[in-house]
Amino acid sequence: MPLCFLRRRCGRRLAADPVAALQYGKTNGYPPLIGLIRQRLKEKQHITCGENELLITTGSQQGLEMFAKILVNEGDTVLVEEPAFIGSLNAFRSAGAELIGVPMTAEGMDLEALDRLLTAHPETRFVYTISTSNNPTGISMPAEKRAAFYEIIKKHRVLAAEDDPYCELRFCGEIIPPIKSMDTCGQVVYFGSFSKILAPGLRVGYVCADASIIKQLSMAKQTADLQTPALPQMMIVNYVRNNDLDDHIRLLRDCYARKCGVMLEAINRYFPAGVTHTVPDGGLFLWCDLNNGVDTNEFIRAALSRQVAFVPGYAFMVDQSVKQSSLRLNFSALPAEKIAEGVQRLGSLLNG
Amino acid sequence: MPLCFLRRRCGRRLAADPVAALQYGKTNGYPPLIGLIRQRLKEKQHITCGENELLITTGSQQGLEMFAKILVNEGDTVLVEEPAFIGSLNAFRSAGAELIGVPMTAEGMDLEALDRLLTAHPETRFVYTISTSNNPTGISMPAEKRAAFYEIIKKHRVLAAEDDPYCELRFCGEIIPPIKSMDTCGQVVYFGSFSKILAPGLRVGYVCADASIIKQLSMAKQTADLQTPALPQMMIVNYVRNNDLDDHIRLLRDCYARKCGVMLEAINRYFPAGVTHTVPDGGLFLWCDLNNGVDTNEFIRAALSRQVAFVPGYAFMVDQSVKQSSLRLNFSALPAEKIAEGVQRLGSLLNG
Numbered sequence: 091m092p093l094c095f096l097r098r099r100c101g102r103r104l105a106a107d108p109v110a111a112l113q114y115g116k117t118n119g120y121p122p123l124i125g126l127i128r129q130r131l132k133e134k135q136h137i138t139c140g141e142n143e144l145l146i147t148t149g150s151q152q153g154l155e156m157f158a159k160i161l162v163n164e165g166d167t168v169l170v171e172e173p174a175f176i177g178s179l180n181a182f183r184s185a186g187a188e189l190i191g192v193p194m195t196a197e198g199m200d201l202e203a204l205d206r207l208l209t210a211h212p213e214t215r216f217v218y219t220i221s222t223s224n225n226p227t228g229i230s231m232p233a234e235k236r237a238a239f240y241e242i243i244k245k246h247r248v249l250a251a252e253d254d255p256y257c258e259l260r261f262c263g264e265i266i267p268p269i270k271s272m273d274t275c276g277q278v279v280y281f282g283s284f285s286k287i288l289a290p291g292l293r294v295g296y297v298c299a300d301a302s303i304i305k306q307l308s309m310a311k312q313t314a315d316l317q318t319p320a321l322p323q324m325m326i327v328n329y330v331r332n333n334d335l336d337d338h339i340r341l342l343r344d345c346y347a348r349k350c351g352v353m354l355e356a357i358n359r360y361f362p363a364g365v366t367h368t369v370p371d372g373g374l375f376l377w378c379d380l381n382n383g384v385d386t387n388e389f390i391r392a393a394l395s396r397q398v399a400f401v402p403g404y405a406f407m408v409d410q411s412v413k414q415s416s417l418r419l420n421f422s423a424l425p426a427e428k429i430a431e432g433v434q435r436l437g438s439l440l441n442g
Numbered sequence: 443m444p445l446c447f448l449r450r451r452c453g454r455r456l457a458a459d460p461v462a463a464l465q466y467g468k469t470n471g472y473p474p475l476i477g478l479i480r481q482r483l484k485e486k487q488h489i490t491c492g493e494n495e496l497l498i499t500t501g502s503q504q505g506l507e508m509f510a511k512i513l514v515n516e517g518d519t520v521l522v523e524e525p526a527f528i529g530s531l532n533a534f535r536s537a538g539a540e541l542i543g544v545p546m547t548a549e550g551m552d553l554e555a556l557d558r559l560l561t562a563h564p565e566t567r568f569v570y571t572i573s574t575s576n577n578p579t580g581i582s583m584p585a586e587k588r589a590a591f592y593e594i595i596k597k598h599r600v601l602a603a604e605d606d607p608y609c610e611l612r613f614c615g616e617i618i619p620p621i622k623s624m625d626t627c628g629q630v631v632y633f634g635s636f637s638k639i640l641a642p643g644l645r646v647g648y649v650c651a652d653a654s655i656i657k658q659l660s661m662a663k664q665t666a667d668l669q670t671p672a673l674p675q676m677m678i679v680n681y682v683r684n685n686d687l688d689d690h691i692r693l694l695r696d697c698y699a700r701k702c703g704v705m706l707e708a709i710n711r712y713f714p715a716g717v718t719h720t721v722p723d724g725g726l727f728l729w730c731d732l733n734n735g736v737d738t739n740e741f742i743r744a745a746l747s748r749q750v751a752f753v754p755g756y757a758f759m760v761d762q763s764v765k766q767s768s769l770r771l772n773f774s775a776l777p778a779e780k781i782a783e784g785v786q787r788l789g790s791l792l793n794g
Contacts, residue, residue, distance in 0.1 A: 113643050293668070294671075325673070
């Protein structure tokens with residue numbers, strides 16, 4: 091691509107290093123972005139990440155898929171919190187994993203169940219969790235529970251995959267340091283992302299893990315796409331150097347907190363008394379159970395006919411064939427008045 | 443990401459559709475780029491590609507890996523021309539393929555050998571070829587041989603993966619329409635790329651194939667990285683709409699033709715008489731055989747000590763444990779005088 095075009099389109103700052111922008115780059119990522127992420131992990135998440143312990147991925151989805159690919163053989167056991175993010179479940183399934191669900195409590199994964207399941211399945215390859223403002227529930231594992239989680243995986247000598255795209259979007263209380271921040275044995279593989287704090291269309295995520303795991307992931311990445319595209323990585327560096335990212339994140343947090351409040355208020359007003367729901371401390375989602383025996387994969391049709399969408403609960407389950415009366419609602423995408431109206435429409439369907 | 447930042451960095455044109463640039467987009471690709479590729483495939487390569495027959499990938503490497511993933515189970519047979527591009531071989535290996543090499547002639551794949559191998563291995567999942575200005579040899583399969591190749595895969599009812607990153611970089615003679623242009627049965631899966639005509643750091647490639655295969659690839663892509671990053675796709679559309687891509691490609695072709703000529707002349711002048719080499723009709727590479735029993739994986743050390751690099755022949759082979767006296771030279775990356783000097787240094791090592 092002619093350099094003058096790059097200059098015209100991206101401005102002098104991004105075009106200042108045309109070789110980095112256009113030529114093949116390093117598989118592990120654009121070095122200034124690697125530096126920036128390592129610094130931010132230290133400052134915000136109390137994670138010490140060595141130079142060889144980071145790999146930039148084409149969204150954290152790619153990190154999760156490659157991690158399953160290097161670790162899982164057909165039929166290997168993987169423990170996942172349940173309900174869990176469908177994209178992760180599908181990445182693990184595509185590597186041939188046999189998934190086993192660990193139930194969720196109001197404070198994240200049920201650790202007694204986790205301990206029991208790891209004893210019953212000593213061959214488990216890894217345990218998957220979104221520890222902060224979980225998708226789909228919006229709730230976080232408290233600090234003391236994170237310590238207990240880490241003790242359990244240490245005891246069983248099993249790896250944990252900690253997926254943390256919402257860590258900076260927690261709007262109730264201070265940041266809780268991730269499980270990775272306690273990891274002295276290299277047993278936690280940490281997945282981060284710019285999708286929720288800057289833009290998902292950039293497709294920039296990262297993995298922080300023991301150097302031996304990063305080395306394997308880097309080999310997998312050479313086969314997958316050689317490197318994450320350079321321009322989105324450079325745009326992030328340019329943005330962070332010339333703007334106040336923390337300020338931008340505060341804006342998002344305040345906005346989502348307000349919208350979540352609107353959704354909770356509308357649920358309390360319009361939904362039937364029997365419906366239970368989580369109270370998110372951050373993130374983008376909350377989780378409802380209609381508790382009325384209705385299959386939400388059927389109910390979705392009625393909702394769509396009223397122009398309201400949600401994700402039916404079955405999608406977040408290990409066994410997708412079981413009918414679920416649960417559903418996931420999103421409070422980040424629409425303006426507050428639309429959120430209230432959507433919940434009201436669902437409520438009138440449920441009451442009708 | 444704040445819209446004003448996008449505007450400042452990427453200019454009004456790229457920021458004209460901020461939702462497409464920043465939000466999650468379509469898994470199959472940015473619609474204007476899909477339209478542009480379909481039109482170009484028709485005009486330049488005589489390939490008719492339906493709307494559901496195209497998927498944009500994060501470089502064609504991703505297309506090749508996903509294709510192997512959806513088609514190959516552990517131990518399945520895949521036939522590959524030999525020597526062949528190492529990135530493809532590794533993508534197929536990572537899916538568990540058992541590779542079998544089809545020897546190359548001076549006019550591409552040995553079709554008698556192909557026919558024989560397909561008869562001996564009726565379970566073959568697909569046949570892999572770079573039909574035009576092959577990597578590593580730089581030579582192309584002539585038109586009549588392409589027709590014969592297509593008849594053979596039709597007879598054996600086997601899929602072909604036609605990898606075509608250099609199709610527009612052929613500098614001797616007219617464009618030869620790809621095998622895909624004859625494909626009336628949906629048996630050819632065609633991989634294209636912007637890496638060699640615009641920039642590899644953009645990581646934008648594509649697959650053109652039967653709709654049923656694209657559907658499976660699209661599902662694999664959702665697990666792999668959800669979508670190819672939007673900005674590089676938008677930059678390509680913007681470039682093609684506002685510049686003469688054909689003109690730019692003519693420039694590249696002329697430049698590579700000249701550099702290839704310089705390399706051939708230097709080889710004839712400086713290499714020992716026994717060395718044989720291909721005469722590329724395009725692309726970026728040529729292939730030499732020292733024919734002296736020297737293992738080029740050993741010889742590379744002497745070359746590097748003289749500041750000259752090449753890729754040893756073993757890397758392009760199915761069985762990488764066999765010593766090879768062949769090597770691949772690149773003539774696109776360096777200025778002409780450096781090419782001549784590098785060949786001279788290699789020559790003095792070989793003669794010394």
